[in-house]
Structures are given as structure tokens and as C-alpha cells.
Amino acid sequence: MTTNHTNPRLKRLLKRYGKETSPIRWDFFVGYRPLVRYRMERQIKKLLGLIKTNQQSDQELNLLDVGCGTGRYITRFLSLGKTVGVDISKSMLQQAKKNTNGRATLMQADAENLPFENNTFDVVTCSYLLENLNGPEDNPKKVINEMYRVTKNKGQIIFTVETWYLMPNVISYVMSFLKRKRPLNFYSVKKIKELTKGMDFQSIKIRGLSPITVFFPWARASLSMIKSIERIDNKLEKFIPFFGAQLIVEIKK
Ligand SMILES: C[S@@+](CC[C@H](N)C(=O)[O-])C[C@H]1O[C@@H](n2cnc3c(N)ncnc32)[C@H](O)[C@@H]1O
Numbered sequence: 001m002t003t004n005h006t007n008p009r010l011k012r013l014l015k016r017y018g019k020e021t022s023p024i025r026w027d028f029f030v031g032y033r034p035l036v037r038y039r040m041e042r043q044i045k046k047l048l049g050l051i052k053t054n055q056q057s058d059q060e061l062n063l064l065d066v067g068c069g070t071g072r073y074i075t076r077f078l079s080l081g082k083t084v085g086v087d088i089s090k091s092m093l094q095q096a097k098k099n100t101n102g103r104a105t106l107m108q109a110d111a112e113n114l115p116f117e118n119n120t121f122d123v124v125t126c127s128y129l130l131e132n133l134n135g136p137e138d139n140p141k142k143v144i145n146e147m148y149r150v151t152k153n154k155g156q157i158i159f160t161v162e163t164w165y166l167m168p169n170v171i172s173y174v175m176s177f178l179k180r181k182r183p184l185n186f187y188s189v190k191k192i193k194e195l196t197k198g199m200d201f202q203s204i205k206i207r208g209l210s211p212i213t214v215f216f217p218w219a220r221a222s223l224s225m226i227k228s229i230e231r232i233d234n235k236l237e238k239f240i241p242f243f244g245a246q247l248i249v250e251i252k253k
Pocket of ligand 1: 017066068069070071086087088089092109110111112126127128132
């Protein structure tokens with residue numbers, strides 16, 4: 001545990017996430033809404049595909065998931081190698097510990113100040129964190145720079161973000177405006193390019209995920225609907241690669 005309670009930013013974050021982040025609420029959100037579950041599963045499958053494509057056959061990977069929450073990613077990484085998760089919220093980490101049966105290393109830390117040496121991990125991932133960095137003191141670019149710093153040369157940084165044109169996000173944006181609250185931080189290809197400008201990497205690939213569900217304002221769907229959605233997504237992702245409910249970004253350092 002590396003939490004420095006004298007750091008004012010950290011004190012504010014702990015206050016905010018101690019109250020707001022509920023593992024039960026997050027797992028409910030993910031688990032019981034078929035469309036959300038479908039999109040997340042699609043995202044995680046693509047991400048695992050990118051990691052496996054880059055992996056040498058006998059290589060044990062050193063993986064880090066930033067903002068690991070209840071361990072949705074790290075439970076899937078355990079068979080790939082040594083897995084570490086960091087999150088600011090203690091309650092999320094407690095749930096992650098249960099979900100991984102204690103098989104991952106979990107640490108409470110701020111994504112903007114990762115407690116690792118340069119060039120430590122083969123793969124660094126992050127999902128559904130950058131959208132939540134919408135406070136005045138938050139800096140998503142700093143998180144990306146930190147992920148880059150702790151990744152080994154020739155390693156991979158893979159993160160996913162929701163786009164602002166996904167229908168529920170448009171609604172959430174309008175609601176935030178009406179309630180005079182800060183909207184969540186949604187993304188576009190242009191914004192990702194701005195955030196990664198000036199970084200010295202071998203390559204960057206940005207791909208849209210699940211283009212058809214951009215137009216769905218609700219999260220309910222039957223199993224047969226999901227199957228049709230999947231078929232359409234498989235086709236559309238090839239024809240309109242930069243458009244989708246989410247973007248998956250792969251940076252090779
Ligand atoms: C929406 S959840 C996503 C969890 C997980 N990545 C997933 O996809 O299931 C966002 C997580 O980011 C964490 N978080 C927010 N700000 C953070 C920060 N500055 N540093 C580390 N974790 C943070 C929250 O505590 C929460 O667990």
C-alpha cells in the first residue's frame with residue numbers, strides 16, 4: 001500500500017471515492033444489463049486478443065490494470081502471468097480480492113501517480129476510468145503518461161473509453177447540464193490523438209467497438225437480440241473502424 005495521506009489531491013480523491021464508488025452498484029451495472037454486459041464482454045475479448053497476438057508463446061507476462069475496480073479485467077489476466085491491480089477505492093479492492101481469490105497483487109494508489117518504477121510491465125490496461133476523471137483536479141493525460149512510463153519498451157498500453165455519441169451518454173450529458181453537474185468525460189478519436197500527442201511510441205491503433213449499439217438509448221435486450229447485434233457489429237466494425245460505443249486504444253511502446 002502506497003497511499004500518502006498527507007498529499008492534498010489524494011485526500012480529496014479518497015473522500016470522493018470512499019463515498020461514491022460502490023462495488024455492489026458497479027457489479028450490478030455490469031452484470032444485470034444485457035447490452036452493457038455484451039459491450040463489456042466484447043471489449044474484454046478484443047483486449048485479450050491484442051495481448052495474445054503480441055505475446056511470445058512461452059512468455060509469462062507482467063500485467064497491470066489501472067483503476068481495476070472489482071477486478072473485471074484482472075480475473076481474466078490471471079492465466080497470462082503476474083497480475084497487479086491498482087485502484088483508489090478500498091471497497092473496490094476488497095471486492096477485487098474476493099473475485100480473484102487473492103491471486104492478484106492489489107494496491108491502493110492514484111492512477112496519476114503510479115507507485116512503480118519505469119519500464120516494469122509488459123502490458124498495462126485501463127477501462128472505464130478515464131471517463132470518470134471529470135473533476136477539476138483530474139488529468140487523464142497524466143494517467144496515460146503514467147501508464148506509458150511504467151510499461152517496458154516494446155510493451156503494450158491498452159485502454160478503452162466510451163464515446164460521447166453513444167445515446168445514453170448523450171442523455172447523461174444533457175442531464176448533467178440540466179442539473180448543473182460536471183458531465184462525465186467522454187471521448188472521440190480526435191481527443192485520444194490530442195491526449196497522446198508528443199508521446200514517443202512505435203505505433204498507436206484506435207478502433208471503435210460495437211457501432212450499432214451507439215443508437216440504443218436503453219440497456220435491455222433479449223438474448224436473440226444480442227446475437228443479431230453481435231452479427232451486425234462484426235460486419236460494421238470492419239467497415240467503419242473508428243466509430244463505436246467505445247474506443248479501444250492500443251499503444252506499442
Ligand atoms: C467505473 S469503475 C471501472 C472499474 C474497472 N476498470 C472495470 O472496468 O470494471 C472506475 C474505477 O476507477 C477508480 N478510480 C477513480 N479514480 C481513480 C484514480 N485517480 N486512481 C485510481 N483509481 C481510480 C474507481 O475507484 C473505480 O473503481
